[in-house]
Amino acid sequence: MSVKVISGDHAVAYAAKLARTEVVPAFPITPQTLIVERLAEFINDGELDADFIPADSEHSAMSIAIGASAGGVRAFTATSSQGLALMHEMLYAVPQCRLPIVMANVNRSLGAAAGIWVEHNDSMAERDSGWLQVYVEDNQEALDATLMAFRLAEDRRVLLPVMVCLDGFILSHTVERVEVPGQEEVDRFLPRFEPCTVLDPAEPKLINPIVPPEYAMEMRYQLDRAVDRSREVIAEVDAGFGKAFGRSYGGLLDTYRLEDADFALLTLGTATGLARAAVDELRSEGKRAGLIKLRFMRPFPFQGLREKAEGLKALGVLDRSVSFNGGGPVYTEVAAALCNVPTIVTGHVAGIGGRDIAPDHMREMFALVERAARGERVRPVTWHGLRGEME
Amino acid sequence: MSEMGTIKDMPANDMFVSGHGACPGCGMAVAVKNIMRILGADTTVYVPASCLVVISAMYPTSSFRTPFLFTAFENTGAVTTGIRAAQRRRGLRSTVVGLAGDGGTFDIGLQALSGAAERNEDILYVCLDNEGFMNTGIQRSGATPFGAWTTTTPVGKKVEGKREFKKDIMAIVAAHDPPYAASLSIAHYNDFIKKVEKAKSKQGFRFLHVLTPCVPGWRSDSSMTVEIARLAVETGMWTLYEVEDGNARTTYKPKAMLPVTDYLKLQGRFRHMEDADIAQLQEWLCAKWYLHYGDEIEQPVCAMLEKGKRMRYPHEEQLHFV
Amino acid sequence: MxxxxxxxxxxxxxxxxxxxxxxxxxxxxxxxxxxxxxxxxxxxxxxxxxxxxxxxxxxxxxxxxxxxxxxxxxxxxxxxxxxxxxxxxxxxxxxxxxxxxxxxxxxxxxxxxxxxxxxxxxxxxxxxxxxxxxxxxxxxxxxxxxxxxxxxxxxxxxxxxxxxxxxxxxxxxxxxxxxxxxxxxxxxxCKGERPLSSREEWLPTWQEVPIGVALGEGVKGGVTVGPGGARRNLTGSWRVQTPRYDKGKCVRCLRCWFSCPEGCIKREEDDYVRWDLNYCKGCGICAQVCPAKAIAIIKGGQG
The missing domain is CATH 3.40.920.10 (Pyruvate-ferredoxin oxidoreductase, PFOR, domain III)
Incomplete structure (x- = not known):
């Protein structure tokens, strides 16, 4: 183990290197570039034995990753925003083919009113693709979650691709203290990749031909069950990681001072850190505030949330993206999960287009949730930090 | 393996088996069957969206006895890159071949093709050119020839058929300076066999461009598929050559140029063409003919067209014929 | 009405x-x-x-x-x-x-x-x-x-x-x-004597479908699946005309063998050929490419 002061992007690159990734197809996009540049350096310096394949686009990068994974080797790539959108078509081929590709997505706003800054609408748009999605809070978690992603993806009970989502710039370009595990420790945690299905003329396999209606529905349900069952393996891998490296993250979700809380906020990504501070502040004022940190958007912890929300009078949900006229995607999922429990669920949109989520915004959110917990009527969805009155 | 030169030298072990769903008389099936015979069992096949994937790989069976993968339309150059990288790392020597249509090569797949060619990936890219998006029901592609009817270049009252000339994909590939690129015809057997064999034996990016007549798309008789491919060469609509390490070489030279109408008249897709359009196509062909075969021998059909001989062919600089 | x-x-x-x-x-x-x-x-x-x-x-x-x-x-x-x-x-x-x-x-x-x-x-x-x-x-x-x-x-x-x-x-x-x-x-x-049985199909449950949309060579539910499994599709039933081979005229050039889209022309040890009519769709290419007129195309789908 060594301690380094590195960016979130570099933390991910170190994880991909320690995972002994074998093929790295890549196409540059801000703010993902530091990941693939660092991996190219590792490879050209001989520190990582892998093929770096400079693809002609993200669509091709994911296509190359698919070929490599179907060819039987460990493949890793990284992208962001428009790049992820360009990959969209290929993303959908991966889970059904059960290819355990690991990819980092550095969250960045997508589409017009474009910028290079953080927003979660890029990866949220892919939540129905069958990829598992984990959102991280800091650079250490970025490294740890990436390492765990390989173990999770390649587990025979899972065999699904994993997308590690980290907030653009706030993590990607921010340096922090990060403990980088040693290679031997990682080798013990992450066994060699043993592919399940391989394109090998010695044992010919037909992979992903056209599938007529007689078969596709069974395949889709099988995939649905695989995504659902990955919940157990996520818990197991998280516990195993804790044993090996002394850090664990709660699996699908984590909580902070939730035990006796009346109201809480649910966050994902870097906003979680700020929310922790807000909870501490409210607790010091004698208010029973708590926090749920959502780590996995897929599989979504429907059951875990119901358990955690028990006893909560109100739960606010922070979204760093918008599902237009319906609040944010996390809000609607949480509301669906809690539709049969008495907890009031409120939506909170903030940090759009890279706008900073300031401590004042966070206090405002908790204040609203607290009012909802007291039985006051509040808006179902509130935008925080917006100029002009909401309609 | 001894060098193949004729049909008799070919292995009889079919890797693309009977029972596929191609239309009777499908030129693409002829090409794929023979390419797979020559490539043999130690081959991994990628097929993008195309007629081929539909006719040969419908769950739960496939006509390919080799490993097979399909994912999408535009990524043949990319997926094959990934497969080859993986197989190289696993110590496999298998030929990785992408069998794409003209739509998947000239149009939607051009970018991934260019990427793979530029990186000189160790793959064999085959373009099965039936001059249109036939799988979706005969739409125009960049490979559709001038004048041809397709469902998106209909013969209307104002505009009749395609108004643009066929894109020169070989010149585009040649501009990437690959180790090997060649054009093939299913009617020129020995030339076909030698080129597939050569492509198989070489390392790096290899490109084979095969003309594959399409019975419903070209509105031709199913028995005439090979004959139409032969006439394509004899009229100059298709030229047989190879580009090897930067040098272009004609591999078959017709004795004399047949008028393009000999080719057109067998195909319903050209039936509507009027004299002016035929003359325009002939003129374009003459320029192409002299580029490929030289102008020492005056072709009677071109001599009638004053401009033909002096017209500058657009890719003269890229194709260094020797 | x-x-x-x-x-x-x-x-x-x-x-x-x-x-x-x-x-x-x-x-x-x-x-x-x-x-x-x-x-x-x-x-x-x-x-x-x-x-x-x-x-x-x-x-x-x-x-x-x-x-x-x-x-x-x-x-x-x-x-x-x-x-x-x-x-x-x-x-x-x-x-x-x-x-x-x-x-x-x-x-x-x-x-x-x-x-x-x-x-x-x-x-x-x-x-x-x-x-x-x-x-x-x-x-x-x-x-x-x-x-x-x-x-x-x-x-x-x-x-x-x-x-x-x-x-x-x-x-x-x-x-x-x-x-x-x-x-x-x-x-x-019309008569109603013919049995109306469906052809054999492999229709697995979701638990039985092999993962990854992947299949190796094999037989499932009595049906050949995987690479090469297409041979179970007897496309010869599409045929409305049929080739007839006159071995006496055959010059063993193998052009028909090369040009058959179906691969249903089989090459013998001595380079004479035979047809597997289970797959012949009757396109007529073989007769067209034959330089010796050893192949004729006969109306009808019978062999």
């Missing part, structure tokens, strides 16, 4: 025009003031391969969009399909059938004994259209069989659909083909 929901299923081969037939019947019904719909089974097969199309006719607006499982009327555009598929499955006991054949209804074993019209639609189509596109001829027989729509409405429907797509001349010849079929159709009762 007023009718309750009437369901029609068409069986043909790619290229025969089964879908156009269904659409034209629907249009004729609409011309008569009824509601109608027509749609194909959206498969991905090719010219010559079995295809299915459906039509529904009702006085009232039709809301059902599912396939037709128990047709009132069965239309068979290619009689060879009777040997390939359980064409008559689900046909109502009081249903009717229209079959393209030179034989009489009493000579046809459909698998269900029903009122039946037979018509030599291929001959009629060749005469009028110079192509085996039998859809309009069969529609003439459909009118004759069930008086679902009048011949006048059918004529108008054919003119509308074919005229729009292929021009006035095509509309005229297609109308003529339908009219002749109407005259020539023979009506009687």
């Amino acid at each position: 007023g009718i309750a929901l009437y369901e029609v299923r068409f069986h043909g081969r790619g290229g025969q025009g089964a879908v156009m037939a269904a659409q034209t019947l629907a249009e004729a019904a609409v011309i008569e003031g009824m509601h109608a719909q027509a749609f194909p089974y959206f498969g991905a097969e090719r010219r010559g391969a079995p295809v299915t199309a459906f039509a529904r006719i009702d006085e009232r607006k039709i809301s059902i969009k599912s396939q037709v499982y128990e047709p009132d009327l069965l239309v068979v555009l290619d009689e060879t399909l009777l040997d390939v598929e359980p064409v008559a499955r689900g046909l109502k006991a009081d249903g009717r059938a229209v079959i393209n054949t030179r034989r009489l209804p009493t000579e046809i074993d459909l698998g269900v004994e029903v009122e039946c019209a037979t018509v030599p639609a291929t001959t009629i189509a060749m005469e009028h259209l110079k192509a085996p596109i039998v859809n309009t001829a069969i529609l003439g027989a459909v009118v004759r069989m069930c008086a679902l729509v009048s011949m006048e409405s059918m004529r108008e429907a054919i003119e509308s659909r074919f005229g729009e797509k292929f021009g006035e001349a095509a509309a005229r010849t297609n109308v003529a083909a339908a009219a002749m079929a109407y005259q020539q159709a023979a009506v009687g009762r």
